[in-house]
Amino acid sequence: MNTESVLARLSALADKSRFTILQIMAKGAIGTCCDRIEAYENGCCVADVVAVTGLSQPTVSHHLKTLEKVGLVRKEVRGPWTCYFPNPEAIEELINALRAELYPSGKCDVDIQGGCCS
Amino acid sequence: MNTESVLARLSALADKSRFTILQIMAKGAIGTCCDRIEAYENGCCVADVVAVTGLSQPTVSHHLKTLEKVGLVRKEVRGPWTCYFPNPEAIEELINALRAELYPSGKCDVDIQGGCCS
DNA sequence: CATCGATATCGATGTTTGTGGATATCATAT
DNA sequence: ATATGATATCCACAAACATCGATATCGATG
Numbered sequence: 413m414n415t416e417s418v419l420a421r422l423s424a425l426a427d428k429s430r431f432t433i434l435q436i437m438a439k440g441a442i443g444t445c446c447d448r449i450e451a452y453e454n455g456c457c458v459a460d461v462v463a464v465t466g467l468s469q470p471t472v473s474h475h476l477k478t479l480e481k482v483g484l485v486r487k488e489v490r491g492p493w494t495c496y497f498p499n500p501e502a503i504e505e506l507i508n509a510l511r512a513e514l515y516p517s518g519k520c521d522v523d524i525q526g527g528c529c530s
Numbered sequence: 531m532n533t534e535s536v537l538a539r540l541s542a543l544a545d546k547s548r549f550t551i552l553q554i555m556a557k558g559a560i561g562t563c564c565d566r567i568e569a570y571e572n573g574c575c576v577a578d579v580v581a582v583t584g585l586s587q588p589t590v591s592h593h594l595k596t597l598e599k600v601g602l603v604r605k606e607v608r609g610p611w612t613c614y615f616p617n618p619e620a621i622e623e624l625i626n627a628l629r630a631e632l633y634p635s636g637k638c639d640v641d642i643q644g645g646c647c648s
Numbered sequence: 649c650a651t652c653g654a655t656a657t658c659g660a661t662g663t664t665t666g667t668g669g670a671t672a673t674c675a676t677a678t
Numbered sequence: 679a680t681a682t683g684a685t686a687t688c689c690a691c692a693a694a695c696a697t698c699g700a701t702a703t704c705g706a707t708g
Binding site: 493 | 666667674
């Protein structure tokens with residue numbers, strides 16, 4: 413995972429609305445109106461998120477698109493509904509990247525232009 | 531860790547400049563100009579970050595303050611220098627929170643107002 | 649106490665982005 | 679084909695924020 417992707421996922425997660433969407437997906441908090449999503453799938457359609465969050469439909473569509481673009485959710489059209497499903501692997505990748513990039517005493521792979529005295 | 535703190539840390543991490551600052555701290559990429567920081571401490575003073583990133587001094591001070599406010603770095607005044615040190619525990623806490631909040635099939639602790647059909 | 653180096657704060661600016669109303673698109677059923 | 683429900687896109691607006699020049703504050707030193 414390159415730094416750009418890490419930053420994109422962090423930005424996607426850092427918004428309250430999007431974080432809430434992922435939470436309710438993860439917790440199975442949505443009794444979906446879409447008759448093509450099984451409970452174990454932890455998925456939801458756009459209207460579900462609108463109902464639970466109180467956000468407008470365009471806003472929800474926009475957030476889901478953002479989450480999909482960075483790989484945090486997977487999109488699947490099922491009949492008239494567009495269904496979204498969480499992608500735990502993306503979170504795991506992000507966690508691994510954070511550990512690799514931000515934990516002290518790793519080898520230096522940053523371009524150093526020298527300290528202020530060099 | 532409450533959701534508010536998680537979002538604050540994610541926002542702090544999601545900025546390219548701040549992420550870079552944490553990277554160069556973690557990797558020990560700074561040959562510091564401050565004579566009171568030992569190499570093993572992975573710390574740096576403000577001027578070091580200015581030199582390495584090319585950002586202005588006010589911008590660097592602002593970013594370091596942001597990082598400190600959310601607990602990602604620790605601040606310590608040593609003589610004429612203000613030194614900053616990474617705090618790996620904050621990242622670990624964040625990782626644990628992400629796993630707890632966003633991994634599917636946990637118990638639901640989100641306030642549900644019902645799906646769109648309820 | 650006066651000066652100097654280091655950092656923090658202030659104020660302004662330009663960009664990004666979250667939001668929602670209006671509208672278009674898409675899939676399905678009749 | 680036409681209508682209807684579901685979602686995506688377009689557009690505009692407002693709030694948040696990254697950035698930096700100017701200035702203030704703070705610590706050390708002579």
